Every structure is written in structure tokens, then in C-alpha cells.
Amino acid sequence: MNAPRRKPSSTTSGLVLIDKPQGWTSHDAVARTRRLANTRKVGHAGTLDPMATGLLILGINSSTRLLTYVVGLDKEYLATIRLGAATTTDDAEGEELTRAPAGAIDALAATAITAGIRALTGDISQRPSAVSAIKVDGKRAYARVRAGEDVELPARPVTVTEFELVSSTPVDAFLDLEVRVVCSSGTYIRALARDLGAGLGVGGHLTSLRRTRIGPFGIADADPLDQLDVGRAMIGPADAASRLFDRFDLDEQQAIDLSQGKRIAAPAGAVDGGPVAAVDPHGRLVGLAEYRDGRAKSIVNFPPDAPPAAPTDSADTAEPEASAEPAASAEAGAAS
Incomplete structure (x- = not known):
């Protein structure tokens, strides 16, 4: 019996803009794109939490070399910050640590919120969330937290270029702030939520996050992952x-x-x-x-894409799907 003819791996290269849905990890998005693009050479430029949605930039084949330059670009987010409670993860997926006393949210003045946002704008020192992917002695911080360790990461400088309050909505005993943030790479939006709530004395955490821009690439040009046509969506090198x-x-x-x-x-x-x-x-x-x-x-050469190869008759040459994605960034969580 003849072995099934396998479609040869594609060598077409470029960047693909994905609108990542909630519940998917960045690894999930890379794995799906590998299958759709028929190549194992797929990487991403900056992860998003499963809770987060929005722009994820993927590099295909030789264009993964561009991802190094995409990772460090400034980013824009739309987010919801809930004032009134702090959580273990600084977002809605963690356990509640503290809750503001009755009446504290009602007593919050709009001017105090404005001042709190202003204090977190510009060049600031930010302590990343303990459940980030930053490595501590060779092990991811979130893995140490899950193992029961107490982890407190050192603060580091970041730049929040814009921190805009779009709207505010009372929700039960809380106050939800819809905000727009433009920030440098490495800024944790969860940490902004935590620090804003702490500064106001009521606690705060992130309940939604959507990345809308990375450098010159915007969410308007991204394709939903479940509708992705890699060939049509690819931006040439x-x-x-x-x-x-x-x-x-x-x-x-x-x-x-x-x-x-x-x-x-x-x-x-x-x-x-x-x-x-x-x-x-x-x-x-x-x-x-x-x-x-x-x-x-x-400083970096880009080889021309090879012409399509003929299908192979040998099933033994099929490449197994990789178990680890060649991510271009160690950033993770609700971070830019």
C-alpha cells in the first residue's frame, strides 16, 4: 500500500496579525497557525494571558527574525479596572485578598481617581505581578507561586505614555473604570490596576484587557483566529x-x-x-x-522564499508538531 502523500511544508514568510480570543493562550494561537500555515517555524512577539484578547503578532518562517524588533515596541490597551477589591493575581482570575469597607467606593472623589491615574503616568517604577512569566533563579514566577512560594519581584522602570479614563460604572459594591493605556514594552496592566486601587486605599484588579496596537500594527488589521486565512492575512517581509x-x-x-x-x-x-x-x-x-x-x-539577511515543493510519498517524513513555541519574548501575563 502506498503511503499517503503529504503536503510539503510551506516556506512562505511574513507577519500575521491575530485577534486572539479570550480563553486561548498565545501558545494555542501559535500551534493553530502552524497547522494553518503548514510550517513549524512560527513565533510570536509578546504573549497575552488567556483572559486577554486582542492583537498578537506572529512571524512565519524567516520573518520570525523580525519579531526581535517587534517585541520592544510601544503598545496600546483597552482595559477594565475594578476598584474595591484586591486579588492574588491582580486580575479577576485570582482569589480575593481584601475588599474595601462599605461606603469607601461611594466616598471616592473623581478628583482622587484622576490624581491616582496621573501618578501612574510617565516614567514610573513598577513591581510586576507575582504570577508573571519573569524568571526567578531559572524558574517562572507564576510556577513558584503555584508551588506555594511567596514571590515578590523587584520593581523596574517602565513608561506609561498615556493613561486615559474613558468611563466609570458602579457595579454592586465596586467601581469599574474603562481605561486606555499606551505604554512601553514590559509594562503590566494588571500592576497598574493593583497600584491604582492601592493608592486610592480601596484595592483594585483587572477584569478585562484588550491589546489594540503594537507599534505601527493595529487591531483593525488583525483577523479573528477562527477565521484566519494565513495566505490572505500575511504581511510580506x-x-x-x-x-x-x-x-x-x-x-x-x-x-x-x-x-x-x-x-x-x-x-x-x-x-x-x-x-x-x-x-x-x-x-x-x-x-x-x-x-x-x-x-x-x-545586520540580518532574509533568504528568498523557496518555490513550492512537490508532495512527498513517505509518511515517515512528516514533521511532528512541536511541543514548545519559539516565542520571541519572555513577557507574559497582562503585560505589554
Whole structure:
């Protein structure tokens, strides 16, 4: 009996914008996209909690090399902060630790909330949630917490560019604040909720989170995971890199030389630095380059996508699905 003919792995590369649904982990989204794209080479740029929804950027095949540059971009979130109770996880999935006394929420002045938000805006020092994915002596903090350990992570500097109160709604003994946050990579929105509630003396935690933007990529251009057509949704490497960096259009010889590791003349007026997206005359991303002393040199090369291969007749060559995703970021939880 002949073995079933297996569809060859795809080598098409690019970025895909996913609108992650609630209840899915970032690993779930990567695993599903691997199957849809027919390749194991899929990674993501910054995780989202299962509770969170919204923008997740995935890199396919050689475009996973771009994810390093996406991880550190600023991010925008829409969130709901519930004032009146603190939880063990700083979000709705944890156990309640404290609850504000009767009347405390009603006594909160709008000016106090505004002042509390202002105090958490700008360059601040933030202590990440104990259930984050930050490693402590080689082990994830959330794993230590689940094992019964007391974990308190050191504070670190982050930047909250915008922290806007959109609306407020009383809910039983609580007050729900709908907020919009623009922040640097590594900012924990759960920690903002916790610290706002603590500063107001009533406790606070996060009840919903939606990521709406990462750098130049917005949620309006993302596809729901259950409707994803990878081929249609994919942003090609040259397009993606040109959104991230200035573009350097090469002629044929420059493209050959740069891909071979040679230094080439930088464009007139080029300022030292980079990366820049080096694109050949046919619109293919040759690589990322940097300028130094009037010359350009490649810092990351991008191979051309290979033409589709013929199906194989051997079932023995089928690749098993990987059990671990090549995530581009160690950030996790309700973080940017």
C-alpha cells in the first residue's frame, strides 16, 4: 500500500496579525497557525494571558527574525479596572485578598481617581505581578507561586505614555473604570490596576484587557483566529520591515552585494544607525542594514522564499508538531 502523500511544508514568510480570543493562550494561537500555515517555524512577539484578547503578532518562517524588533515596541490597551477589591493575581482570575469597607467606593472623589491615574503616568517604577512569566533563579514566577512560594519581584522602570479614563460604572459594591493605556514594552496592566486601587486605599484588579496596537500594527488589521486565512492575512517581509524601519531601495548589484555580506554605499544624507529595510528592485526584503560612515552593511539577511515543493510519498517524513513555541519574548501575563 502506498503511503499517503503529504503536503510539503510551506516556506512562505511574513507577519500575521491575530485577534486572539479570550480563553486561548498565545501558545494555542501559535500551534493553530502552524497547522494553518503548514510550517513549524512560527513565533510570536509578546504573549497575552488567556483572559486577554486582542492583537498578537506572529512571524512565519524567516520573518520570525523580525519579531526581535517587534517585541520592544510601544503598545496600546483597552482595559477594565475594578476598584474595591484586591486579588492574588491582580486580575479577576485570582482569589480575593481584601475588599474595601462599605461606603469607601461611594466616598471616592473623581478628583482622587484622576490624581491616582496621573501618578501612574510617565516614567514610573513598577513591581510586576507575582504570577508573571519573569524568571526567578531559572524558574517562572507564576510556577513558584503555584508551588506555594511567596514571590515578590523587584520593581523596574517602565513608561506609561498615556493613561486615559474613558468611563466609570458602579457595579454592586465596586467601581469599574474603562481605561486606555499606551505604554512601553514590559509594562503590566494588571500592576497598574493593583497600584491604582492601592493608592486610592480601596484595592483594585483587572477584569478585562484588550491589546489594540503594537507599534505601527493595529487591531483593525488583525483577523479573528477562527477565521484566519494565513495566505490572505500575511504581511510580506518587505512590507512588514518597511512599516518598522526606514526603507533603503537597492539596485540589482547592491542587492547582490549586500546579500553576500559586502558593504555598499549608503544613500545620500544617510545618518549613522539602523536598522533600515533593504529592499531589492523586485520588492523582496534582502535584509536589515545599518549605516556607518557613508556605507551600509547587512545586520540580518532574509533568504528568498523557496518555490513550492512537490508532495512527498513517505509518511515517515512528516514533521511532528512541536511541543514548545519559539516565542520571541519572555513577557507574559497582562503585560505589554
